[in-house]
Amino acid sequence: MPLLEAAGIKKVFGKLTALDGAALTVGENEFHGLIGPNGSGKSTLMKCIAGAEVPTQGKVSFVNTDITAFTPTERARAGMSLKFQITSVLPTLTLYDNILLALQAQCSLLDLVFSRTRGLLHDQVMTMLTQFRLADRAFDAAAALSHGQQQWLEIAMALAGKPKLLLLDEPTGGMSLEERRVTGELLQPIKQHCSLVIVEHDLDFIRDICDRLTVLDQGKVLASGTVSEIQANKAVQEIYLRRA
Amino acid sequence: MLKSMGAAKQAVHANVGSETDVPVAKSTSSGRKILPIVEGVVLVAALLAPLVLQDYLTVFATRVIILALFALSFDLVWGYAGIMSFGQALFFGSAGYGVALLARDLDITNILLVLPAGTIIGLTSALLLGGFLLLGRHPSSVIFVSLGTLTGSYAADRLARGWYYLGGQNGIPSIAPMSLGGYEFTEGPAFYYLVLGILVVVYLLCRFLVRSQFGLALAGLRENEQRIAFFGYKAQHLKAIIFTIGGAIAGLAGSLYAFHEGFVWPNMVGVVVSTQVVLYVLFGGSGTLIGAVIGTVIVEGVSFWLSDNYRDVWPIILGLLLLLVILFRPLGLISFVLGERERVGSFGAKPKEKRNAAP
Numbered sequence: 001m002p003l004l005e006a007a008g009i010k011k012v013f014g015k016l017t018a019l020d021g022a023a024l025t026v027g028e029n030e031f032h033g034l035i036g037p038n039g040s041g042k043s044t045l046m047k048c049i050a051g052a053e054v055p056t057q058g059k060v061s062f063v064n065t066d067i068t069a070f071t072p073t074e075r076a077r078a079g080m081s082l083k084f085q086i087t088s089v090l091p092t093l094t095l096y097d098n099i100l101l102a103l104q105a106q107c108s109l110l111d112l113v114f115s116r117t118r119g120l121l122h123d124q125v126m127t128m129l130t131q132f133r134l135a136d137r138a139f140d141a142a143a144a145l146s147h148g149q150q151q152w153l154e155i156a157m158a159l160a161g162k163p164k165l166l167l168l169d170e171p172t173g174g175m176s177l178e179e180r181r182v183t184g185e186l187l188q189p190i191k192q193h194c195s196l197v198i199v200e201h202d203l204d205f206i207r208d209i210c211d212r213l214t215v216l217d218q219g220k221v222l223a224s225g226t227v228s229e230i231q232a233n234k235a236v237q238e239i240y241l242r243r244a
Numbered sequence: 245m246l247k248s249m250g251a252a253k254q255a256v257h258a259n260v261g262s263e264t265d266v267p268v269a270k271s272t273s274s275g276r277k278i279l280p281i282v283e284g285v286v287l288v289a290a291l292l293a294p295l296v297l298q299d300y301l302t303v304f305a306t307r308v309i310i311l312a313l314f315a316l317s318f319d320l321v322w323g324y325a326g327i328m329s330f331g332q333a334l335f336f337g338s339a340g341y342g343v344a345l346l347a348r349d350l351d352i353t354n355i356l357l358v359l360p361a362g363t364i365i366g367l368t369s370a371l372l373l374g375g376f377l378l379l380g381r382h383p384s385s386v387i388f389v390s391l392g393t394l395t396g397s398y399a400a401d402r403l404a405r406g407w408y409y410l411g412g413q414n415g416i417p418s419i420a421p422m423s424l425g426g427y428e429f430t431e432g433p434a435f436y437y438l439v440l441g442i443l444v445v446v447y448l449l450c451r452f453l454v455r456s457q458f459g460l461a462l463a464g465l466r467e468n469e470q471r472i473a474f475f476g477y478k479a480q481h482l483k484a485i486i487f488t489i490g491g492a493i494a495g496l497a498g499s500l501y502a503f504h505e506g507f508v509w510p511n512m513v514g515v516v517v518s519t520q521v522v523l524y525v526l527f528g529g530s531g532t533l534i535g536a537v538i539g540t541v542i543v544e545g546v547s548f549w550l551s552d553n554y555r556d557v558w559p560i561i562l563g564l565l566l567l568l569v570i571l572f573r574p575l576g577l578i579s580f581v582l583g584e585r586e587r588v589g590s591f592g593a594k595p596k597e598k599r600n601a602a603p
Contacts, residue, residue: 052470071382073474075474076475082474084471090468093588100592101463105475106476111457112456112460112461113457114456115458116457118457118591
């Protein structure tokens with residue numbers, strides 16, 4: 001059984017049909033790239049999967065459960081995590097507290113009030129920060145980070161709750177070449193325990209880290225397959241790769 | 245005074261730990277000790293006030309302390325959790341009316357009964373209103389919550405004015421004083437120190453709460469409610485909980501206010517008092533507990549002084565002052581001495597754990 005299965009997703013905003021029967025299937029420990037021209041509905045599909053938007057039609061299943069009507073909180077608790085396109089780290093909090101905030105999300109109320117899990121989670125916070133090369137700035141405010149570092153912090157936060165599936169919307173947006181390369185390195189190790197859906201404009205980046213790709217065009221799936229299949233696909237070359 | 249001693253102790257700790265404590269020391273070099281100093285100064289001033297003030301001013305100061313307690317309740321809800329409650333007086337006034345009725349109809353004035361009763365009235369009414377406004381399946385909008393609380397407060401005001409049992413326009417006058425055994429709390433130093441003691445206890449409880457991991461969740465709620473839902477937080481539950489706690493504190497303040505003034509009237513549940521508490525907190529500095537207290541003292545102090553000396557134009561002067569602060573110091577007067585980093589602070593942290601944090 002696939003980990004995530006979205007089928008027949010339709011999303012209409014007023015007169016605009018953003019998604020028209022789009023579909024996405026992601027297996028366990030699979031890195032799946034979602035590509036397509038601007039306005040093809042990539043971000044909308046991500047939002048429908050994460051629960052930020054409710055699809056007009058269609059069904060989303062996650063770990064064999066129909067989650068179409070789940071709220072974002074319920075999806076997160078089922079093991080799904082999202083990094084937004086716009087960075088949304090909490091700028092006034094320290095990096096440490098940003099990660100702690102993500103880690104303690106499912107602690108009980110009493111644990112939070114009496115700060116009972118703070119000591120237990122400390123090592124995990126530092127491990128996440130070290131993994132994302134931010135440990136030396138643990139007690140700086142997140143606002144002081146560079147854009148690229150904020151993106152890493154955000155990925156670290158999205159991974160903190162040990163999700164089964166991570167949805168990344170343009171993780172390398174606004175990053176330098178070097179930062180992109182590092183981002184790729186940072187993402188590789190998570191494959192052991194987590195699947196990934198990634199929306200990205202940088203096709204080299206996508207090719208390097210993804211196992212499979214789905215190409216959207218005008219709200220529909222144009223093609224889906226392994227990276228080499230997609231690269232060989234004539235229709236995809238027509239609308240997308242040639243332009244890139 | 246206790247607090248400033250605590251601050252000194254903290255400073256010693258920080259010195260001992262500083263060698264192994266590089267990241268912490270770096271991040272807090274902009275003066276972590278300001279907040280405890282401000283708190284200590286305010287506490288000492290509050291303790292000494294009745295010794296230097298004339299009697300009628302002690303009565304005034306008591307009222308201010310009670311209003312500061314009320315301001316804390318709004319600060320928790322707005323300054324810490326980002327819930328725009330424009331109807332905080334609803335809980336303040338309902339509790340006031342509740343204890344006034346207990347005293348009038350049932351002759352219950354025992355402090356050990358009326359204060360818990362008032363707190364529970366505030367808690368219950370906040371739970372009901374908050375449950376309705378905040379506990380939807382999807383997060384409710386800021387507009388919905390602010391208009392909902394405002395309407396609640398306005399409706400309660402109209403209800404109180406029209407309901408004969410509650411005394412209509414005149415409210416309930418001549419409430420018997422609060423008692424403990426044979427002792428009666430009448431206006432004066434004893435009442436003052438009673439409410440100051442209550443304020444200090446509630447303040448410390450609030451401080452414990454906002455500096456805990458729960459406080460971190462509140463900070464997330466305030467800064468980006470949508471984001472923390474995607475982490476798996478039950479954001480609506482968190483909001484309802486803090487709203488209810490705020491209601492309980494407002495209820496406690498309202499019952500003290502009713503007994504201190506000796507009467508309750510419809511304004512006490514209405515929009516005017518609801519707005520007043522917003523101003524206290526904005527003026528002093530929302531998101532800091534001491535800011536709420538200082539804001540109350542200054543707004544009330546200045547209006548007292550202005551109304552004495554500039555009888556006709558004082559509301560205009562006060563209004564202009566408030567506008568100036570809100571325009572140029574959106575974080576309130578406290579931001580003159582308190583940096584952003586210290587205001588936000590850290591959560592659930594113990595110095596010992598922090599030292600281990602250095603890699």
